[in-house]
Amino acid sequence: MYKIGDFSKITNLSVKALRYYDEENILKPSFRNEENFYRFYDDNDFKKAELIILLRELNFSISEIKDVMKIYEGQADLSYILEEKKDMVKKKIIEEKSLLKKIKLYIKPKLMEDNNINYKIAFKDIPAVKVASIRYSGKYSDCGKYFDRIYKVIKGDATGAPLNCYYDDDYKEDADIESCVPTLKQVCDSAVTTKELPPIRAISTIHTGTYESINMAYKAIFDYTQEKRVNCLTPSREIYIKAPGMIFRGNPNNYITEVIIPIE
Structure with a gap:
């Protein structure tokens, strides 16, 4: 002893x-x-x-x-x-790498310029559009895998840029999202649905840059609608005019996204 x-x-x-x-x-x-x-x-x-x-x-x-x-x-x-600890460490590394990317955004002098972008606000009549879609509950960053599934099903028959519909009134950790790809093709798949998004009267703006700063586009729209006393509806839409590729992400500062919010 x-x-x-x-x-x-x-x-x-x-x-x-x-x-x-x-x-x-x-x-x-x-x-x-x-x-x-x-x-x-x-x-x-x-x-x-x-x-x-x-x-x-x-x-x-x-x-x-x-x-x-x-x-x-x-x-x-x-x-x-x-083995379990190793998996936890790997997950932590992924989270830390994601955090580093966010930190880098705030190191760049361009960030302050991005926050002061003069967004051009426009009223639009959006026509109905036929899409192949998957509706799900998940994180906003999950959409890539759902777009991948849709593109595999419709193959080369997309007729426009991919878009997301967001059905929540506010920010959610697990959001109600519908990922859509315009197509005239009638699909037969257990997860992918063919439907028609209805025509809407909407207010929109174009955001150029990273998705981490897209909140500034929403702020610009909401500031405008409050000033004009316009009532916003759901689901809002984001059309990814220029977006990451399926393999390479490219330069995120060059992404182009149209933010569309239905109005009464």
Whole structure:
């Protein structure tokens, strides 16, 4: 048996850390003196300490270490746990890369210029249009995979630029979206529907640049409709006049999107 000071030396864990792990039920001493409450550790505790040190080196959080200590029974368990941690790290890397892209937008001097674009607002009568579409609930960035599915079904029979219809009145984490591609082709597919978008009276503007800054186009429209006391309806539409390719994204500063909002 090892006293806490000796155990600290052989594990390279401070006494403070050992006491903390005891309080958090991560590494409790195998024996505690009832009279003076001294902690004593054995070889089994040493193996647990080695595991904790490894998990710390692999950047496991305290809550994750707690969870591991509850379910760990041997090396086979650790292999499964590390595979899961690897997937979590990969997901985090993707999220961090996305964050870096957003940060870069705010580093560029051009951003402030983009925020001050003078959007040209126009009233339009939009005719009915036949489309192949998929309606779904998901993130705004999910539309690429749905457009990909639609294009595979209609093959080369698109008759116009792809567009999204947004059915929510406000921003949603899981939005009600319909991705559409104009076509005269009648499709037969379990996920893709052929339908006609109705004619609408609308107000529109053209946004040139990244999708991250397209909110400025909506602001311009809503500022105008408030000034003119025009009532907006749903679904709004975004027509992707110039958009990323299926393989290469190209220069996002050159994307061209028409933002269309139906009005009464």
